[in-house]
Amino acid sequence: MKNTLRIATRKSPLALWQSEHVAACLRALHPGLEVVLVPMSTRGDEVLDRSLAAIGGKGLFLKELELAMQRGDADCAVHSLKDVPMELEPGFALPAVLARADHADAFVSNRFDGIADLPRGACVGTSSLRRQAQLRALRPDLVLRDLRGNVNTRLGRLDAGEYDAIVLACAGLQRLGLESRIRSRLDAPDWLPAPSQGAIAVESLAGDARINALLAPLEDAPTRICIEAERAMNRALHGSCHVPVAGLAVLAGDRVLLRGMVGDASDGRSVRAEAEGDAAAPQAVGVAVARALLDGGAGEFLPAVT
Numbered sequence: 014m015k016n017t018l019r020i021a022t023r024k025s026p027l028a029l030w031q032s033e034h035v036a037a038c039l040r041a042l043h044p045g046l047e048v049v050l051v052p053m054s055t056r057g058d059e060v061l062d063r064s065l066a067a068i069g070g071k072g073l074f075l076k077e078l079e080l081a082m083q084r085g086d087a088d089c090a091v092h093s094l095k096d097v098p099m100e101l102e103p104g105f106a107l108p109a110v111l112a113r114a115d116h117a118d119a120f121v122s123n124r125f126d127g128i129a130d131l132p133r134g135a136c137v138g139t140s141s142l143r144r145q146a147q148l149r150a151l152r153p154d155l156v157l158r159d160l161r162g163n164v165n166t167r168l169g170r171l172d173a174g175e176y177d178a179i180v181l182a183c184a185g186l187q188r189l190g191l192e193s194r195i196r197s198r199l200d201a202p203d204w205l206p207a208p209s210q211g212a213i214a215v216e217s218l219a220g221d222a223r224i225n226a227l228l229a230p231l232e233d234a235p236t237r238i239c240i241e242a243e244r245a246m247n248r249a250l251h252g253s254c255h256v257p258v259a260g261l262a263v264l265a266g267d268r269v270l271l272r273g274m275v276g277d278a279s280d281g282r283s284v285r286a287e288a289e290g291d292a293a294a295p296q297a298v299g300v301a302v303a304r305a306l307l308d309g310g311a312g313e314f315l316p317a318v319t
């Protein structure tokens with residue numbers, strides 16, 4: 014068998030950048046390995062006129078890529094980890110999470126430097142319930158409008174004057190060479206990103222030992238610790254793109270500190286909690302923060318937690 018590894022990827026510029034990045038890392042790690050991309054379209058990319066929540070958000074960007082792996086048309090898939098559901102489909106694994114890039118959100122505008130500078134009633138574009146909840150909490154007067162599509166599409170609509178400002182992930186802008194569009198970083202502790210924001214993960218068939226051995230050296234251990242805490246919190250809250258859950262873990266030596274937030278996108282009320290624990294057991298920290306959030310009343314903002 015030829016020494017080849019095929020990466021299934023979405024076709025958006027950001028997805029292609031991320032997959033090319035993983036391909037370049039793999040070529041450097043394994044001289045002689047031929048690494049090719051298999052670009053494909055997913056439902057999440059095609060349906061742009063409805064919110065992700067309305068078309069059944071969960072795994073929307075993954076399904077077609079997983080089917081390609083199951084058919085044997087691809088060996089692995091590259092994802093933004095924040096778009097990966099908390100529970101993978103049976104038979105799939107995440108053998109590698111790469112070193113996290115910038116985790117923060119970006120305030121992007123052609124006229125204003127930050128949220129505090131927006132005039133009363135200004136219009137901000139974002140379809141993320143998490144971003145909407147945090148904007149509402151800071152500025153109840155803002156008009157929040159949906160904004161979907163890939164990063165370039167969203168910037169184009171800002172530039173066309175449809176919004177006074179939009180919120181995007183810093184990591185996506187940086188990867189696409191658009192860092193100069195960031196007017197200010199929205200960062201912890203005041204503003205929290207999506208769990209796993211800024212981290213790239215590689216998905217594969219759990220039983221594919223040859224591929225998983227090739228992917229293993231891409232892993233970044235500190236990033237894995239942080240995202241395990243964030244994803245355990247999100248899992249315990251039944252978090253998904255239907256739910257405004259935010260969270261960020263940071264490592265300090267052998268300790269991991271996790272901050273979490275659950276909010277209401279319509280009225281800006283929110284609950285926050287944080288916990289610290291042993292970096293050897295990050296999921297316990299995630300569960301502790303989820304419990305503290307629920308004790309603080311977060312259940313009211315969550316559809317399905319029992």
Ligand SMILES: NCc1[nH]cc(CCC(=O)O)c1CC(=O)O
Nearest residue numbers: 093095181182184185210211212
């Ligand atoms: N929801 C789409 C998405 N998924 C991952 C990123 C950014 C890159 C990352 O978080 O790693 C983006 C764009 C955005 O939120 O602005």
